[in-house]
Amino acid sequence: MLLISCPWCGQRDESEFTCGGEAHIQRPPDPDALSDPEWADYLFMRTNPKGRHRERWCHTHGCGRWFNVERHTLTHDIISVYRMGEGPADDGDGDPS
Amino acid sequence: MTAQPYRLAEGGVIDRTRPLSFSFNGRRLTGFAGDTLASALLANGVHLVGRSFKYHRPRGILTAGTEEPNALVQLETGNRSTPNLKATRVELYDGLAATSVNCWPGVRFDAGALIDAVHRMVPAGFYYKTFMWPRGGWHFYEKLIRRMAGMGRAPEGPDPDRYDRTNAHCEVLVVGAGPAGLAAARAAGRSGTRIILADEQPRPGGMLLNVTDTKGEPGADWIGDTLSELRSMPNVRVLTRTTVTGYFDHNFLVAVERVTDHLGPDAPAHLPRQRLWRIRAARVVLATGALERPLVFANNDRPGVMLAAAARAYVNAFAALPGRRAVVCTNNDSAYEAALDLHRNGVEITAIADLRTDPAGPAAEAAAAAGLNILGGHAVVDTSGRRRVRSAQVAGIGADGSLEGPVRALHCDLVLMSGGWSPAVHLFSQSGGRLRYDDALGVFLPDRARQPVQCAGAVNGADGTAACVLQGQDAGSGNRPAAASAPAAPEAGSHWPIPARNRSGEFRRFVDLQNDVTAADIALAVAEGYQSVEHLKRYTTLGMGTDQGKTGNVPGIAVLAGSLGAPLPAVGTTTFRPPYDPVTFGAIAGRDVGPLADPVRETPMHAWHVEAGAVFEDVGQWKRPFYYPLAGETKRDAVARECLAVRNAVGLMDATTLGKIVVSGRGAVAFLNRIYTNAWDDLEVGRCRYGLMLGEDGMVLDDGVTARLATNRFLMTTTTGNASRVLAWLEEWLQTEWPDLDVYLTSATEQFATVALAGPKARAVLSGLTSDIDVTTEAFPFMSWRSGHVAGFPARVFRISYSGELAYEISVPAAHGLSLWAALSRQGEDHGITPFGTEAMHVLRAEKGYLMVGQETDGTVTPIDLGMQWILKKKKDYIGRRSLARSAMLDPLRKRLVGLRTEDPELVLPEGAQILPTAPSGPPETMIGHVTSSYWSGVLRRSVALALVKGGRDRETTTVHVPLDGRTARAEICDPRFYDPDGARLRG
Numbered sequence A: 001m002l003l004i005s006c007p008w009c010g011q012r013d014e015s016e017f018t019c020g021g022e023a024h025i026q027r028p029p030d031p032d033a034l035s036d037p038e039w040a041d042y043l044f045m046r047t048n049p050k051g052r053h054r055e056r057w058c059h060t061h062g063c064g065r066w067f068n069v070e071r072h073t074l075t076h077d078i079i080s081v082y083r084m085g086e087g088p089a090d091d092g093d094g095d096p097s
Numbered sequence B: 001m002t003a004q005p006y007r008l009a010e011g012g013v014i015d016r017t018r019p020l021s022f023s024f025n026g027r028r029l030t031g032f033a034g035d036t037l038a039s040a041l042l043a044n045g046v047h048l049v050g051r052s053f054k055y056h057r058p059r060g061i062l063t064a065g066t067e068e069p070n071a072l073v074q075l076e077t078g079n080r081s082t083p084n085l086k087a088t089r090v091e092l093y094d095g096l097a098a099t100s101v102n103c104w105p106g107v108r109f110d111a112g113a114l115i116d117a118v119h120r121m122v123p124a125g126f127y128y129k130t131f132m133w134p135r136g137g138w139h140f141y142e143k144l145i146r147r148m149a150g151m152g153r154a155p156e157g158p159d160p161d162r163y164d165r166t167n168a169h170c171e172v173l174v175v176g177a178g179p180a181g182l183a184a185a186r187a188a189g190r191s192g193t194r195i196i197l198a199d200e201q202p203r204p205g206g207m208l209l210n211v212t213d214t215k216g217e218p219g220a221d222w223i224g225d226t227l228s229e230l231r232s233m234p235n236v237r238v239l240t241r242t243t244v245t246g247y248f249d250h251n252f253l254v255a256v257e258r259v260t261d262h263l264g265p266d267a268p269a270h271l272p273r274q275r276l277w278r279i280r281a282a283r284v285v286l287a288t289g290a291l292e293r294p295l296v297f298a299n300n301d302r303p304g305v306m307l308a309a310a311a312r313a314y315v316n317a318f319a320a321l322p323g324r325r326a327v328v329c330t331n332n333d334s335a336y337e338a339a340l341d342l343h344r345n346g347v348e349i350t351a352i353a354d355l356r357t358d359p360a361g362p363a364a365e366a367a368a369a370a371g372l373n374i375l376g377g378h379a380v381v382d383t384s385g386r387r388r389v390r391s392a393q394v395a396g397i398g399a400d401g402s403l404e405g406p407v408r409a410l411h412c413d414l415v416l417m418s419g420g421w422s423p424a425v426h427l428f429s430q431s432g433g434r435l436r437y438d439d440a441l442g443v444f445l446p447d448r449a450r451q452p453v454q455c456a457g458a459v460n461g462a463d464g465t466a467a468c469v470l471q472g473q474d475a476g477s478g479n480r481p482a483a484a485s486a487p488a489a490p491e492a493g494s495h496w497p498i499p500a501r502n503r504s505g506e507f508r509r510f511v512d513l514q515n516d517v518t519a520a521d522i523a524l525a526v527a528e529g530y531q532s533v534e535h536l537k538r539y540t541t542l543g544m545g546t547d548q549g550k551t552g553n554v555p556g557i558a559v560l561a562g563s564l565g566a567p568l569p570a571v572g573t574t575t576f577r578p579p580y581d582p583v584t585f586g587a588i589a590g591r592d593v594g595p596l597a598d599p600v601r602e603t604p605m606h607a608w609h610v611e612a613g614a615v616f617e618d619v620g621q622w623k624r625p626f627y628y629p630l631a632g633e634t635k636r637d638a639v640a641r642e643c644l645a646v647r648n649a650v651g652l653m654d655a656t657t658l659g660k661i662v663v664s665g666r667g668a669v670a671f672l673n674r675i676y677t678n679a680w681d682d683l684e685v686g687r688c689r690y691g692l693m694l695g696e697d698g699m700v701l702d703d704g705v706t707a708r709l710a711t712n713r714f715l716m717t718t719t720t721g722n723a724s725r726v727l728a729w730l731e732e733w734l735q736t737e738w739p740d741l742d743v744y745l746t747s748a749t750e751q752f753a754t755v756a757l758a759g760p761k762a763r764a765v766l767s768g769l770t771s772d773i774d775v776t777t778e779a780f781p782f783m784s785w786r787s788g789h790v791a792g793f794p795a796r797v798f799r800i801s802y803s804g805e806l807a808y809e810i811s812v813p814a815a816h817g818l819s820l821w822a823a824l825s826r827q828g829e830d831h832g833i834t835p836f837g838t839e840a841m842h843v844l845r846a847e848k849g850y851l852m853v854g855q856e857t858d859g860t861v862t863p864i865d866l867g868m869q870w871i872l873k874k875k876k877d878y879i880g881r882r883s884l885a886r887s888a889m890l891d892p893l894r895k896r897l898v899g900l901r902t903e904d905p906e907l908v909l910p911e912g913a914q915i916l917p918t919a920p921s922g923p924p925e926t927m928i929g930h931v932t933s934s935y936w937s938g939v940l941r942r943s944v945a946l947a948l949v950k951g952g953r954d955r956e957t958t959t960v961h962v963p964l965d966g967r968t969a970r971a972e973i974c975d976p977r978f979y980d981p982d983g984a985r986l987r988g
């Protein structure tokens, strides 16, 4: 079970959180401008990396706030945690080790 | 009191002043406090304790610990009965009653043992090969196989015991309280930080407890000193009878403490039976020791064949002799110590057959000095004896691993074996750590860790107590443990398996005793192409028993490597998964059982409903009145009566549970425009509007009525079951996509009690209870709301309807809910006011063809499918809009909402029934849809049903067929609005 640092509450057990999947997928400002495949890409397609992954989490059973987590999908190391609208501290995409 | 013929007069941890009476398979026996069930059985000379899983072969006690594959028992009877407990770990208490598993009618004669006679007809993959024919046959065979297979019986009633769960945090968690673990805990404890030391045994000490002569190395005194120092440290918690069974991410570990299991019925009432520990540790030291491996020779599974170290434990720790005349077979030094300890206690060691051609070194010298008969380059190649081993067949083994020279039968009642030691790397592997094969030691050792964890002691390859203590000290202080000095490698490679002397023996060389997997099974699997260790495991079930192959896995891998002609490290291990040791459901559930399993939510009017005899329905966590039967009424009668009351007079329903969310802020209108499919700009204060919410995929998510309370304040209602989901959905969009919108969401569900007053007499009832709300239709039209007082309470009244009748929903502060309900009931008495439940509500709305989210919708249904294009605003964007324009959404053959009129008006179709376009003609049938809602309609005096059907109302007036149990019903597709299709009644 992960130990996640909520940017508002501090370290808490994973069981207090909900994972909202990949982060930084913006809703297209003009959906009508998109073809069906482009819309389907926004709607359904997600990256599934072996390695660093930026994802949205919500502290559901805590403050209720959404925030971003950068997690290594193989080791489950949490590399950084940052608030909505912010970017990760380290922009690299290499292996954390 | 019965004698214990195999009990030594002195020694061991048992308390001879406290004899305990117990029964095994109905036979009354006696042991002592401090015994395990296994040691007490051995002291009484009982070796036959069970039957094997597949062949029902007689089985005895193989080990003295958690790794036991054979000696499984059913403990106690009735609702406290527990199946598949290991006799080697069940602590004896007075009055204990245990029975064997896997045998019928009894352990001495077992009908299933006939399978053993036709052994070769039941090879690896047998179930896959045989019982899959004919198609579907498995379902028939499975019942028979399960009955034969057994593995204990479930208890007969709910568990009467209490279980606990606790969370703990520590700087260092030490797993295992043998020499390494004790040393680690002491070193870590001296730092003053929080330390937890957990050990599965009743007493700390680990393998050291089984040793009487420590030859100058740390022993019992050292354990005592270390423990008293640990107990003097307030920062150290020592947990005994506690098995760390799972190692998860971020150093989160789960342990089970058996708090009172060992006390039986005498357990104090204030203590839980077991306690689940959820431990978060900054650092973990694994001092989990090593497990001795069996050797794979013919008939190595007979009662009386035992691991050498287990026999040593029974003699030294429990003063129980596992036999009087033993033959030893080994490939390493450790069995010599066992042989010497048994010899000292009067067991005749007939021979030590050592697979190494020239056993040398201090162990062999000591054995020779004691006069023991050492046969180098020899092995036990077979055993005989039906319910107990009677002799061991010993022969020479050539350099090429083949049988050499004559086979000698040695009379004995005990065969000790040792195939070397496997470090207990299970938890390390669970933690994500990598293993490496150490050629010098011939074992898999912990290699690179993925989490903050260190291994110390035998699990890390340390040999001897002093080395274990040193490693423990290092690990406890946070240093990397020094590398172990490698002892001489056991020459094991070519002896997996040990050759058999005949064909019968070839098929009875057991690798996994619990699942009855033999060396021949592995060879067959390899021949059939299952060459990866993961495939082998699944095909043969090697290591898939409740013991997870703790003793059999490494020998299995060695046999596989031999069959493949590959080196052992190339074969690798299967994945170690939690739990290390089985966990009871009780411990997992803790106190979250019965009424505490899930919160129950009741409305302020709940007591009234109970008083009125309501039958309740669970909707999410809410208890809602389902219907209110009068004396002698069936459900159908009661619901029909309630519905007619609403259609003809007036009814009242508790609508408190509907979700209520206050949406406020300058961006509220813009927000609702994006969330709902329709437009909200023009909704005036004082008016309400129905809204439909979609997922971004265009599928219906929820619906409800939203009222404009003020320019920038709305009250949204959601369906009862979706309230928290909708709030979370709205928050997600606000926080992640539209943080610039000035909108605040507040859940108000529990602030208000709400009563729905529905029926032609509703206005008359309401007008009698309010003086400041004008209820005339001109002043208070449909889809508007007013505030004022009802029955003297401040109230908001919404003129909305889910029944199709004139209706009001009256909300008052929750504290007044019961009083309001009572006042309405009194006021409506003369009008025949009738309380109605959710079932009547469902019928009333179905008669109107109104959808119910979760019944007509299932996450695959769009508003277009429901015929609700009227609610889709074209000129603005909203969540889900673009998806509705996808070509597949416009397919005219999508399932769409229709009404169904059964040919037989009395027939109420089952919900979920499939719909066929033609009469059934045998599978495969063409299915065009299914029934979503179906009820008896009292007002229409016939059944009504809603359905989702391909093509939808294009099929109107056609007849469809609904197969039921043994017959087929015919129904006509129709308009889903069965009653008052123009809606004249609700506007009146």
Ligand SMILES: [Zn+2]
Residues within 6 Å of the ligand: A006, A007, A008, A009, A010, A059, A062, A063, A064, A065
């Ligand atoms: Zn938080």
